[in-house]
Amino acid sequence: MSALLGDAARRLRSNPAALCAMFFILGMVVLTLLGPWLNPNGSDSLDWLHVASRPALQSAHWFGTDRLGRDLFARTLEGTRVSLAVGLVASAVSLIVGIGYGAAAGYIGGRTDHAMMRIIEILSGLPLIFFVIFLTVIFGRNEYLLFLSIGAVGWLTMARIVRGQTLSIRHREFIEAAVASGAGTARIICRHVIPNVIGPVVVYATLTVPQIIMLESFLSFLGLGIQEPHASLGTLIAEGAGEMEAAPWMLLVPGGFLAVLLLSLNVFGDGLRDALDAEER
Amino acid sequence: MDRLAAMRRYFLTRLAGAVPTLFIIVTLAFFLIRAAPGGPFDQEQTLPVEVMANLQKAYGLDQPVWTQYGHYVGALLHGDFGPSFRYKDFSVTELIGQGLPVTFELGSIALASALILGVLIGIFAALRHNRAGDYAAMSLAVVGVAIPSFVVLPFLGLLFGIYLHWLPVAGWEPASIRHLILPVVALALPPLAVIARLVRASMLEVLRSHYIRTAIAKGLPLRTVILRHALRPALLPVASYLAPAVASIMTGSLVVESIAGLPGIGRYMVQGALNRDYTLVMGMVIIYSALLIVMGLLVDLLYAWLDPRVRLDS
Numbered sequence: 001m002s003a004l005l006g007d008a009a010r011r012l013r014s015n016p017a018a019l020c021a022m023f024f025i026l027g028m029v030v031l032t033l034l035g036p037w038l039n040p041n042g043s044d045s046l047d048w049l050h051v052a053s054r055p056a057l058q059s060a061h062w063f064g065t066d067r068l069g070r071d072l073f074a075r076t077l078e079g080t081r082v083s084l085a086v087g088l089v090a091s092a093v094s095l096i097v098g099i100g101y102g103a104a105a106g107y108i109g110g111r112t113d114h115a116m117m118r119i120i121e122i123l124s125g126l127p128l129i130f131f132v133i134f135l136t137v138i139f140g141r142n143e144y145l146l147f148l149s150i151g152a153v154g155w156l157t158m159a160r161i162v163r164g165q166t167l168s169i170r171h172r173e174f175i176e177a178a179v180a181s182g183a184g185t186a187r188i189i190c191r192h193v194i195p196n197v198i199g200p201v202v203v204y205a206t207l208t209v210p211q212i213i214m215l216e217s218f219l220s221f222l223g224l225g226i227q228e229p230h231a232s233l234g235t236l237i238a239e240g241a242g243e244m245e246a247a248p249w250m251l252l253v254p255g256g257f258l259a260v261l262l263l264s265l266n267v268f269g270d271g272l273r274d275a276l277d278a279e280e281r
Numbered sequence: 282m283d284r285l286a287a288m289r290r291y292f293l294t295r296l297a298g299a300v301p302t303l304f305i306i307v308t309l310a311f312f313l314i315r316a317a318p319g320g321p322f323d324q325e326q327t328l329p330v331e332v333m334a335n336l337q338k339a340y341g342l343d344q345p346v347w348t349q350y351g352h353y354v355g356a357l358l359h360g361d362f363g364p365s366f367r368y369k370d371f372s373v374t375e376l377i378g379q380g381l382p383v384t385f386e387l388g389s390i391a392l393a394s395a396l397i398l399g400v401l402i403g404i405f406a407a408l409r410h411n412r413a414g415d416y417a418a419m420s421l422a423v424v425g426v427a428i429p430s431f432v433v434l435p436f437l438g439l440l441f442g443i444y445l446h447w448l449p450v451a452g453w454e455p456a457s458i459r460h461l462i463l464p465v466v467a468l469a470l471p472p473l474a475v476i477a478r479l480v481r482a483s484m485l486e487v488l489r490s491h492y493i494r495t496a497i498a499k500g501l502p503l504r505t506v507i508l509r510h511a512l513r514p515a516l517l518p519v520a521s522y523l524a525p526a527v528a529s530i531m532t533g534s535l536v537v538e539s540i541a542g543l544p545g546i547g548r549y550m551v552q553g554a555l556n557r558d559y560t561l562v563m564g565m566v567i568i569y570s571a572l573l574i575v576m577g578l579l580v581d582l583l584y585a586w587l588d589p590r591v592r593l594d595s
Contacts, residue, residue: 266426267427
C-alpha cells in the first residue's frame, strides 16, 4: 500500500499543473485565514468617505470598496472562506452518506442492490436545482436547508463509485474469511468493506468539492443562498455584475477569486485521480 | 422483428409510461407548495380581512384543497396553468407562452453548438493524443468545466461589450443574433467541455480497437476511418450525456437570462419562488420536467440507433 502511495506521490510531483494548483489552493486557504490580520478593514464596516472607490495599493482599500463603502478585499476573503467551508462540510456529508449507501448496496447485492440503485437513477435524472429552489419556496430561505440540499445532490455519484469498488472486492478471500468466522453484515461492511474501498473514494471526493462550491455560489448568486450582511462569492458576483460598467473591480475581484479557486480544485483533483490510477494514461 | 417497428413500439410504450410520472410530479408539487407556511398575498403591510377574503375567493383559495386540486388538474388537461398570483392580469400560460420561444431559441442554439464543437474538439484532441493540440484542447475543457456561466457571462460582457464595444452587454431584440452570442457562449461552454472530454476518451479507446487497425491497415484514408467506422461508437457516451447536458443548459438559463436581460422563462422560476407565486412555480416545474422526460426518451432512441446491440423489446 505504501509503495502504491509512493508511486502516486511521485506521479503527482511530476505533474506541474497539479502542483501549481495545489500551491494556489494552499495560498488561498492561508490568505482567507490570515486575511483579517493583514487588513485593517472589517468585512461589514462602512467607510462613507470611500464609496465605490477604485482598487489602489496606497489607499486603505487594496481591492476597492462597494456601493456601501465596504472593503472588497475583506468581503471577498469572507466569501472565499464561506465557500471553502461549505465545500468541505458538504463534501464530507456526501462522502459519509455515499459510502454507507454504496457499500451497503454493493455488499448486500441482489434485489436490495437493484432497488437502491434504481432510487439513485431516479434522483439523478431530476434537475435537483429545481428541487432546491422548490424547497426554498416551501420553507423559506434557510442556510441549513441550503447545506442539506447541496449535500443531497453530492452523495449520488459517490454512492455509485463506492458500490462499484465494493463489488470488485466482494468475493475476495478476506471477506469470505470474515463471513466464515461468523461476522454479521453490518460488521463486515464497517470493518472490512469500507476500509478497503476508501482510498479511491477520497480521491473522487476532491472532485466533488469544486462542484459543491459551484452549486453554493450559484444559489447565492440567485439570492437563495447566503444572505446579507454575510458575503459569499456568489452574492458578491451578483452585486458586481450589476455594477460592472461603473465599478468593474466589484465583478473582477470576487469573480477572479472564484474562477481561480474552482480551476485549481479541478486541476488538482484531476491530477490526483490520474496519479492514483495509472491505467488511465 | 423489424427494428423500426420495434423502435416505434418502444417509443409509444415509454411515452405512455411518462404520463403517470408527470402526474405524480404535478400532484407532489401541488400539495407540497400548499403545505408551505405563508401565501402569495402576504405582503409587508397586512391586507384588511375583507380584501384578503375576496382575494382568496377570487383565486379559489378558500375552497378545500382537494377541490382546488381537482380544478387545477382539470384546467391543466386543457393546457391552462391558471392565473399568476403576482403578475396581475396574466395567466401562467400567457407568461410561459411569451417567454418559452426565447428560452427555447437560446437553449437549442447553445445545445447544438456544444454538441458540434464538443465532438470536433474531442476528435481533434484524440488524434493529437499527448501532443500540444491535445493539451491545449483539454486545458480549454478544464476551464469550461470549472468556471460557472454566471462568472463567464459578466466577464465576456465586460470584455466584448464595455471595453471593445463589439457586442451588446445585455438586452434582447427579436431576430437579432448579436444579442444571443454572449449568452450562448456562456451557456454552451460547460456542456461543450464535458462533451469534448467524453469524445476524446472514447475516441482514444475506439482507435485502439482491432477493426480500426484493420481499416487503417487496408489503406483507407484517415478521414474515412474516423467518419465511417470510429465516430458512431465513439458518440455513445455523448448520447448518454445528452439528458444531463439539457439539464445543465436549463439550469444555466436561470442565471444567464437574468444577467443578459433576456425575456425568457428562466427568471420566472426564481422570481416565482421568492414571491410564492404558486401557479407560476408549478407551471415552471411541470414544463421543465416534461421537457426532461421527453429528452430522456429521445436519448434512449438515439442510443438504440447508434448502437445496434441495444435491445428494445425487453
